[in-house]
Amino acid sequence: MEKTTYKRLKGSQSLRQRLLLSTLSSTPISISEIRDDDMMPGLRPHEVSLLRLFEAVSDDCSLVINETGTQFKYKPGTIMGGKNLVHNCALSRSIGYYLEPLLVLGLFGKKPLSIRLRGITNDPRDPSVDTFRSTTLRILKRFGVPSEGLELRIEARGVAPGGGGEVLLTVPNVQTLTAVQWTNEGMVKRIRGCTFSTRVSRDFEHSMRFAARGIFNNLLPDVHIFEDHKSGPQAGNSPGYGISLVAETTTECFISADTAVSCGRRDETGELDVEKVVRLPAEDTGVEIASWLLHEIEKGGVVDSSHQGLLFILCALCQQDVSKVRVGTLSPYGVETLRNIKEFLGVQFVFKPDPHTGTVELSCVGSGLINLSRKLS
Template identity: 70%
Template sequence: MGKASYKKLTGSQNLRQRLVLAALASTPVLIEDIRAEETWPGLRPHEVSFLRLLEKVSDDCVVEINETGTKLKFKPGIVMGGRNLVHDCGLSRAIGYFLEPLIVLGLFAKKPLTITLKGITNDPKDPSVDTFRSTTLPMLKHFGVPSEGLDLKIQSRGSAPQGGGEVFLSIPIVQSLTAVNWTDEGMVKRIRGVTFSTRVSTQFENTMVYAARGIFNLLLPDVHIFTDHRSGAQAGLSPGYGISLVAETTSGCCISADTAISYSRGEETVELEDEEKKDLMPPEDVGVKMANVLLGEIEQGGVVDSTHQGLLFLLCALCPQDVSKVRVGKLSPYGIETLRNIKDFLGVKFVIKPDPSTGTVILKCVGSGLRNLSRRIS
């Protein structure tokens, strides 16, 4: 075997996605200048935790980090999957940060993946575990992922800054995905949602539900928002509350919006320490705000919301060598970065066509034809 040639990249942006694409394309990468100019240079705790997670689900994967953490060598191995794995995600990012890449890798693993992730289940930065359950997993079914063995259970909730949450994820394996022609977003037929509260009064949830319903019921009758109050060991270690809303359309699309309110982690930056002293947003305002955010997402059009654009493009690029066509609203910065990374690693280019009549964008691509070679054909 000759010496592996490393693909050279710089900077810390989209590190997680670059590593996932490197693993899927079996491309060794060398990433330099990771936050080299910042006060705290190098990899952040959640990025190191993500690398450890990659090692856990892969065989023969090599990770080398220099002393300052500003240079990373990653040589992907075979994604093995595996049963009853456990990973502590730490407290610098929520479990949502780890779920998206894990889901994509799990589909192309050698064996089905079942894993328990521990940490923060809901925070304002990453999609909440509720959104993954109500929106992300159903989205996979459009690409031919079987519902059997696709599951996400919330064992206990954990708000920032102390976490204490736990979720159980199981992902089936596929031979290959199915190309999609998914351009009809349909009309919204119902709204579903869930509010959660940990270590605060249950009244917080009722207030959020009442406030959100007050807006939705002016528009459609079928609105149902569940409450999920946890106490004792299931409530994690910090007080917090939040809401996750999903609009289901007549054509089977799910558009979501979510947020969580809790005290911030004091150590990240000086700004956050000032925030700590502020009062938390009242539950009524949270309900109203998220209802409006969801309506904004629906107004943009498209078959997924702006949070899910990156994942949608990635799944299209991993499809067989067939044309996939999807419609999204305004391209999000994360969506644009994803398109660049896909071109970089998989060589898949998207044709992007604005549709002025609806203000949406139609994207077409021919998939890279990724097949799960390690899976036995039954």
């Protein structure tokens, strides 16, 4: 029997991307020294949950975690996809933490993916499920992912610390991704958005909408922010509210920003984070997120900073042709993504900074990943 050779890595950083790129490139990995020096060493609940999610959508993968959780070995299997899957996400991170790698995995599965995720839908740390629905799915379509079968349905809201939210994600299969020439961000032509509230008064939503519109109406006329008040079982287990905004440009770029406010959330160790217990007034929340969206637009680029990592991964996975994209200031997450792509896929990007706009143009030749397990009709 052939002995497995593992790529040896250290530390807890970039765990999601390492797992994703390991699976797509069929590279077994061994990660050690995971928070060795912390008061609570080892993998956090959401990281263990993510590993179990990879197991759920794959066949014949191997995962061995040591007793302290400071080291594990992962050997990828075949990405299967499948219908009627259910995964309960750990409440130390929101569903958005799991969605980014899951979307890419689903594209290269043997069968279309349909999975129900339960947990926290809106959280200030990770992109919300609203942002994935309004922005992330549209980015995938740029790379040749068909609209049919690509959907994220929000069936219940859930904020920290109790969660209780539920979404249904469906992802079609592709044989390969199409290279893109995507460098013109265009001009903003409309603003769309959504406010939500769970187990609190609708007045919170009215205040956020009014404050956000007060900023945007001075700049452009086409602004519409919808309301999504939840009650009963659809309102999850904790009170909270939030807002998600997206700016659409004349070249069909989507720039997003979102946040959520809850009574208090649990940190990575599972303890209640008392710093988050104090609520921002709803008006301040609306002003803050509207201002942040304008800041993202000002940076330039075809995606906002939270989507840089996904954009670079999609370019690196494309057919063996040149992809060219423009982003604003490179985020730390984006830089780390570029390093991981080089390590696992051998794809290097060429940088061309534009001193006039402060943006960066990146180009690469895709790795040409082909979905060999996809069922052809």
